[in-house]
Amino acid sequence: MTLEDQLKDKTYYKMFINEHEDEHPIKVLGEAFQEEARKDLPDLTRIRFAQGEVYFHHKDFEAAIFKWENIINELEPWARKNTADAYYELGLLSAAEDIYTVIETDHPTLNAEVALKLFALYIERGKIDAAVAVIKRTVAAYPDYPNVTNVARAFFEEREDWDNAIELAVNEAKRTESLEWFEILKAYVEKGVTRALSPSYFSHALFVLYDLNKEKFEQLVLSLWNSYKNENSYLLWIKEINQLLLNLELDRQDQLRDLTQLHKETYFHYIGGRYYIKQIDDFLPDLLTNWVRLADGGNVVAAAAAVLSWNELFPASLSVSIVEEAEHLISKIECDMDELEECLSLFESIIKWAEVNDMGKNNRVNWIVDQLVDFDTQHLFVTGLVGSGKSTFINTIFGEDVQDSPTSSIVMFKNGGEVDITEITDGEVKLLSGFTDFQERMDRLRNALESIIEFKQPTPFLLENSLSIIDTPGLKGNQNDRFEVLKYLNLADSVLFVLDANAPFTEKERAVVAQIQGLAPDLPIHFLLSKLDTIVNEQDAIQVYEETKHAIHSYLPDAKLLGFSSQYDRVQQLSDLQVFIDSIRNTRNIEDKRLAKLLYFIRATIAGLLQKRLDVENRLIETVHWNEEMNTKLSGAVHQLNDEVSQKTKTITKLYRSVKESIEADIFEAIPKMLSECSNLIEEDSNFSTIHLDLNHEMNNRIQDYLEQQIMPNYYTRLQEWIKGCREEFDQGQDLLIELGAGFNQMYGEERLTLDCDFKVLDDWRRDIDRMTSRFVLEPVNILLKRTPSQFLLKSAGKLFGALSQNKTMVYNKYKSFVENEDYTEVAAQVCRQFFQPFELFEKSLERDVAWFFKSPLGVLKSAVEETRGEAASNREMLNKLNANPEMFRDPLTLFEVRLRQFEWMTVAGKGMQTIY
Template sequence: MKLEDQFVNKSYYETFIKEGEERHPLEVLGEAFVEENALENSDLSYIRFAQGEVYFHYKDYEAAVFKWESIHNDFEPWAQKNMGDAYFELGLTGMAEEIYKTIQTDSMILKTEVALQLISLYIEEQKHEQAVQTIKQTVAMNPDYPNVTKIARAYFEKNEDWMNAVELAVNESVRTESLFWFEVLKSYIEKGYTKTISPDYFREALAVLYKVDQIHFEQMAAALWRSYQTESCYLEWLREFNVLFAGLDIHSFETWHELSAIYQETYLSLIGGNYLLKQLTPIMPGLLTNWLRITDSGHALLASSAVLAWNDLFSAGIEPDQIADAETILYRAEKTIDQLEYPLELLDSIIKWAKLHGLSVSTRLKWMARELIDFDVQHILVAGMNGSGKTAFIQSVLADSLPEKPTQFVMAARHGDHHELAVISDGGISAITEEDSQQLDPDAILEWRGPSQFLKENALVFLDTPGLNGSQRSKVYEYLHFADGLLFVLNANDPLTVKETDVLLKIKEQVPDLKIHFLMSKMDMIYSKQEAADLVEETAQKIKRDFPQAELHPYSSHYAAREAVNGLAQFFRKNFKVENLEAHRIEKLVRCIRESITYLLKQRLQNENELVESIHRHEDMLAKLNGAANQLEDVIHEQIQLIRSSYHSMTKSIKEELQAKIPDILRKSSDYIKLNSDFRKIHLELNEEMNNRIRSFLQTAIFPKYYELVTKWIADSESELQQSQAYLGEMAEGFNQLYGENIIALACDFKIMDDWRRDADRMANGVHFDSVNILLRHTPSQVLLKSAGKLLGALSQNKAMLYNRYKKFIESEDYQDIAGLITNKVMLQFELFEQGLERDIRMFFKNPETVLRDTITETETVIDESKEKLSNMKENPEVYQDPLKLFELKLRQFEWMQINTKARQKV
């Protein structure tokens, strides 16, 4: 055993014990100590070092420290370390740590052992930061030392310090190239401990692992791939890994089933619409190229078609030789896809995306798509010039009258148990009557259903089209790619004119694979059978020159006998049968999907324009609404001023009358005084009489007059308010005409009139008048009169004098103050009513005010929301455009896969 190994195990003392020695080590060492000490140049350090070890093993730590303290030779660093161990065992961790840190040595083993002891000390004292720091230093210093990395890993895992655990696993994987550490790292990845770590951190580890073991490399890459899928750095991972993988020397004999599957999964998710093209274009070429390099047979078709489709739409990024490889792989790919399921799923995803973004795929195009996947019927486009007898032919075959329709429409005629007529436009499908057809969207298609034995037995749908020499001839070309065949109707009176030939050649140029056959109508106009036969033969030869595969069928709409119908049925079955109908329909379906994508792009621009128009329209409406609100406020203010003023004038006249007549009533009350009056109490009786006369005056003159005046005032006010209501009604009607619907109703609250009438009745009939002090006040005149009456009233000779004095006093008194007091008391409720008029009038107009205010708020909200939406549309057009471009990419990829299918069918 090496000397340092003995130091580590504290077994150096065994060097003093001979083999077979049975005595206790302390006895042996004690004897050696005595012998050494007897020497002239003795050195007891080695023996003391060994004695300290024995004491340590027997837990006599103090004796051990005593021995090691005296070591000053080359064993001193180890002795210091052992002293630290002893103090550690005694629980004196502070002293132990201090000793460990003071040890100076060049021995890597000693340094490592000291570090391990410090690690144990820090762990025991729960000093996590010091423990981590020391562990990392130790691993960096001497990672191959026994248990160093094991201790580090165990500690990190126990404390769930996954960042350091991952760092340890990565470093050890790269350093040792050991599959053990790569497996440890993969377990961390699979448990999600690496999700927040930058992908480039694993670059070197992956490169090393590829050299060590490709199978484990694939597993590690797959684990990292899946861990990053839901993280924000996912695209960064894709860039990082594809750069790394592109630099690896991949051999053709290597199989990468798992990575190939992940590449496919990733590609499909990236083009699923959750990413913008500016995010994908830097990544996709590298991803597709690497996928193509390693694709297996199960993913070859998708990988190669994805490369080719991406190159078609985004030409930069993929090298020509890689494109050539993709084409080779495409043609050799064995596994195919469901030819119908793929485009239908694509169309469904487009429809769902459109709905999510406030758009909608054209209902007309969706109808066409549904028709195309109905393989039980054939769609025959019936075309011809105006006057060719085209519509008459269809009606005679159907044995039913088609509804009259404007010439600009295409009409699909099909068998149905009941008569139905529907319009299929971009916006939807709706049932219509014949009268409605004049108001339809000119781009719509009409669908007629009705009992038709011919269509049912021959599984046909006729598409009746506008005349090819009419203003709407372009409608025919719109549906050429939809139809399974074209039946061109010729007029027997002038068959296959130069113009008809030119039109047909143009159709053939546009749709070269479309079956074209001819029907010669109006054969009943030919006078003889021979002439008819010659005409048919001559016309058939003319047709064969440009359309060698076409056939001609003579027909008369006026003689649609059973035999003629049967012959026509045979003509259709023989000539319009499409070989491999599903494949042809799928090509048409692809075209229909492409048109749907184009339609959505146009719709998005149309929505933007409509949004701009909506903002302008609502801003104009807002200006009008604010103007109306200002006008309403002017009306309210004007009515308040007018109604209050008229009421005030009315009450003013009553007030003036009270002020004028009350003094006169009081003066005339002097007639109540008689010579025989009891002048001792006359002032009391007269005061009561005066109040009674005023009360009578109020009840018989003032209150009736008030009622008469207020009734007229209410009537006049109601008339004024009625005019205001009429004005507001006209205002509301004007707004509703602008809105195109009844949105605004500016109804005022006429119940306020009933409240006024009730209040007027109450004030005119139920106002209580309390007596006022007229002669009981303490003015000097009154005091003298009342005193004289009390003193002299009992003497008859003084009554004449008192009578005259009282009479003169009553008739000459001013009474203006009393009149003012009484007037104020009487007019109080009238004035309170007047004060409430403004509130009442505003309550009358409250609903119009509320309606206008709420409408203004709603309009402002609509404008703000529309502006924000428009701003987002203009600032981020890629949010709409990019997903549609990706849908186009998927469609192009399907077309490439179709090429593979056709190539395999030929083989």
């Protein structure tokens, strides 16, 4: 045992025992002490140090402390450490800590031991931060000291201090290059405690591990990869690991298959339509580069194709060397993959993306894909110029007139157990009720080519020949019009071009054939010579057939020609047709050819979705402009109607007031005259003391009779005429609104606005007028009882002189003159106020009632204004969103195109087949 071990274990005393092992150490050391003390220059320090150890082991800690307190030689630091140990054992932790912390020495073992003791003391005293600090310092200073890193690891794990535990594992893995520490680190990763750390934290350790053990390297990378997958730092990890891999000498022979698979999965994840290009373009080239460098076996072709497809759409993003390597690999290595499954998977991803992003259901292309994967059925595309006799040929096959008018849509005739006719458009799949419904669809020309008709019925010829026939509308001269029909060419396995025997294979037909070849270069084209029966001479018919055949062969050497006439025997015609079908049947590599067609329709779908995106934007622009224009016009209509309401209110109120004023004029004219005429009631023998009362009463009665018998009927008649005038005004307003609504509805293209006024207002007015004019009761008016001076004198004179007969004549004359000449204007005004009082509320409500008459149309127009304003704002917001984020639609479709090109590299190009664009 070395001196360090003895000091560490407190067995230094054994140096003094030697041959005295059978004696007690205290006795041996005591005798040694006495012997040393007798010397002239005794050195008792070592013996005291040893005695302290023995006392310590026998738990006499105080004696041990006493012995160690006087150590002054090189053993002094150890003595202090041992003294602190003794205080520790005595439970005097504060004293022990004070001593531990002041020990100064250059001895690494002593420093490590002091640190470990201090670490244990801190734990016991609950000073965890201090314990962490001291154990980290110890590991940093003396990482190779026995058990230090294990003590630290156990402490960190027990306290779930994962940051320090991970730091320890990473540092020790790099320092020791021990696979054990890498395994510990991997366990932490799998436990999920490393996710919060930056991916770059592990790069150096992974770099070291790659040189040590590539299998362990792959395992740790996989663990880290999976741990970061659902974290915000996942992209950082992808970038970091690919930067690391670029700096490693990767060898395909190392067969890091799991890491290769992760690259493949990650690549397809990021080009699956969920990310913008700007989110992935800074790391995907590195990912592809490393995938190619790692890939082995069947993955090589997929990786190389991915590199080439990415490079096509994003040139210069990959190094020239990696592109050249990919070109070399894809030309030398065969790919083992389920091509159809991969192709359908890509198509399904695109369709799902379209649905999620409100790009429609794409029912037509879904239906087309279903037809293409039906490898047991040959698809014959039957076409020809308008009037070529194509429909007659179709009817011959079915034995009935399934086509009794020109075809307007694409129709696929198939054998089926029963009649089943379905119309497929992008938006819906609709089952037609029967042949009549089908024929109605054929008669429809508008948007006819936006639908496909699938016509199933029991047809022995189609069943026996495993055949379906794609019938098309007759072709015209315009190339663009023809394209709308011919874009379905790639649904077919071969083309049967129907020619009219009266003018076969004209320049126009050659132009159509050239267009077909341009659209589908690999599609075989054959011909049917129709209407041979119209050539009377059989020899002439044969000559026409031969000349046509020769003309076709000079243009298309492999094309075949079949003669046909509706007048020939049908059984023989079908027999000849069956032989002809067998001769042109295209069964070689049908799955590969259909696969190429699938890719064509996938590409067409991507292009169609891009066009839809443009259509959506254009539609939004048009809708915004339309809504803004409509909003301006509707707002103008609201202002116009408000003006109309104001004008009608003025007109109707004015008419009413003119009626009222004429009645007032009648009252003001009649009542004074009527009251003056009451003077005839005064006689010389009248009782002048009460005459004024009698006259006042009579005057009121006459006014009452006048108002009720003359004025009120007149007023009623005039008001009825007023209502007629109001009706005319309201009719004019309604006519204006009907015209206004018709104009707006024409712009809407539907009956959107109904601007009906409320004519019940007139009924309410009639009811109110009937009620108010049914009876009038005049409150007695004080006519002659007013206390004017003249009346007062007259009344006084009457009372004073009434008994004097000689004065009656004078009073009579005075009173009669007074009644005749009195000013009754105020009385007439008072009567008018009474008479018109019931009509005051009616007059005041006229403005409200006119407004009520127009309330509904005004509300409809205002609602339409708000609706168009809201729609314009909503569409403008959507348009701004599209313009602000054009990549929202463009990028996913671009990435789908990358995936498509990768698939084409892996399949069509690799087999020497021509890609269809």
